[in-house]
Structures are given as C-alpha cells and as structure tokens.
Amino acid sequence: MLPEYRTLLTTVHAGVATVTLNRPERRNAVGDGMRAELADALTRCDVTDEIRAIVLTGTGPAFCAGADLGAGANTFSTPGDGFSAAGFAVPVWALSKPVIAAINGHAIGLGLTLALQCDIRFFAADARYGIVQVRRGVVGDAYAHWVLPRLVGIANAAEILLTGATFDGDRAVALGLGSRVLPAEEVLPTALQVARDIAANTAPMSVAASKRLLWDSFDLTREQVGTRETEIHLKLMAHEDAAEGVRAYLQRRAPRWTGRPVDPTQD
Numbered sequence: 001m002l003p004e005y006r007t008l009l010t011t012v013h014a015g016v017a018t019v020t021l022n023r024p025e026r027r028n029a030v031g032d033g034m035r036a037e038l039a040d041a042l043t044r045c046d047v048t049d050e051i052r053a054i055v056l057t058g059t060g061p062a063f064c065a066g067a068d069l070g071a072g073a074n075t076f077s078t079p080g081d082g083f084s085a086a087g088f089a090v091p092v093w094a095l096s097k098p099v100i101a102a103i104n105g106h107a108i109g110l111g112l113t114l115a116l117q118c119d120i121r122f123f124a125a126d127a128r129y130g131i132v133q134v135r136r137g138v139v140g141d142a143y144a145h146w147v148l149p150r151l152v153g154i155a156n157a158a159e160i161l162l163t164g165a166t167f168d169g170d171r172a173v174a175l176g177l178g179s180r181v182l183p184a185e186e187v188l189p190t191a192l193q194v195a196r197d198i199a200a201n202t203a204p205m206s207v208a209a210s211k212r213l214l215w216d217s218f219d220l221t222r223e224q225v226g227t228r229e230t231e232i233h234l235k236l237m238a239h240e241d242a243a244e245g246v247r248a249y250l251q252r253r254a255p256r257w258t259g260r261p262v263d264p265t266q267d
Helices: 034-047 110-116 144-163 169-175 184-201 204-219 222-237 240-251
Strands: 008-013 016-021 053-058 062-064 099-103 106-108 120-124 180-182
Touching: 008 034, 016 034, 016 184, 053 062, 053 110, 053 184, 062 099, 062 110, 099 110, 099 184, 106 110, 110 144, 120 169, 120 184, 144 169, 169 180, 180 184, 204 222, 204 240, 222 240
Parallel strands: 016 053, 053 099, 062 106, 099 120, 120 180
Antiparallel strands: 008 016
C-alpha cells in the first residue's frame, strides 16, 4: 500500500496508517528528502479509502528537531530555487483523513509547526517545544502565523513567535496547542487508540466533511458556516450511512459504513 522510504517508516493496520519520521541520528530533523517523502506518504494515505485515520510521530526520543542544521551557517542563507516557507508541499489540514500528531518528544521549529497542521495533537510532558526561528535569524514557517492565532489567540501566538522560547508539554496544552499531555511512552499508544476508534466507529464521509468545514471555518462568517452545515447535512442524509449509523446504534453493533472518506459536497 505504501512504498519504502529513506526518511520515514510506515505501517497500516485496522484502517490506521502510522507515519514515523525516521532520522534518529538527526533527531528526525527535516532533511535528506524528508519533505518530498512525507508529502508522498500523506498523499497516498489520503487517496487510499481503506485508510481512515493517520498518526504522525517520530522515532524516539524526538518527534522532530526542525530544519536540519547540518549546513551550518548556510542553513538559511542559501534558500535555493523555488524556496517556499510553506514547509511541506501538502499541508496536513488539506487531507480528507483526520491526522493525529503523536508528539512523543522534542518538537522544535518546523517540527512544531508541522504538528500544528494536524487535527489532534498529544504532547509528551517532559519534552521541549518551541517555534524558535527568530532566534536563528528567520521567522516561523509552515503557516505558523495563520494557525497559531486561531489556535491560541493573538497574545499567546505573539509570545510563542516573537520570543522563540521553548516550553514543556504541560505549557503547550495550557496554551491550547494540543488536547492532552501524557508521559512520553503513552503518547503513541493513546494516539493509535483514538485513531482506531475513528476508523471503526465514525462515518467516513461525515469525518471528511467535518474536518474540511472545521479548517475552512477560520475564514468563513457565522452565516457561511451555517449554510455549509446545512449543505453537508443534506448530502449526508441522502446517503445510506445516515440510516446505518442509527441502525447500528439501536442494534448495539458496529456500523457497516459504505461511504468513501471524502467530503460529499466537494464531488
């Protein structure tokens, strides 16, 4: 289902794809083709209907140390042709499948801004986190200036982006960057448990439509959100899964979904 990658490990089980950043000698820093490989892996997961949820994690003890600083002083001073601060060719929020970031260790710079593109984030308590780019002579990337204010408010976003300071998992969740803080060894198992629950018990089309509207709502008015919710409901109500969900609940059995994991209003 997924090819072998140089910088990633991938597994698929029970409807859940686990994508692991795998450059442990560099604390999983982004380099050696990881950008292109991650975009390829996520795209393949997204177009494979059997995959219902994706867990993104790193080979311990780090999640991702950010940009690879192996080039030393030239790391940021020689951007190369076609440079984009977007970070990755495929923003994680653009996928139709829910993506859970199992942030099992340090996530610095691009490592944290990548995680912030995910739908659900679980943080390791004792790791260090921060968008430190202003301390390296550049600025936060991967849409950090769009995501952060919407997640944590302008004041907290300013503190994170303008100081470049690092903080632990408890502070990350207190700021609103994630929903749970856990011991490092529990982060990935918890993420997999949630992902498997999504894969087994939620309607594929419903999740895809809800994710799309959730991220789009940042740029919509209240009235536009109401219109979209109505449009989505009408599409979903016309599908067999709307009846199957109620039947399965009343019969106290697992649902047998037939819908594809795509937003039905985007066909």
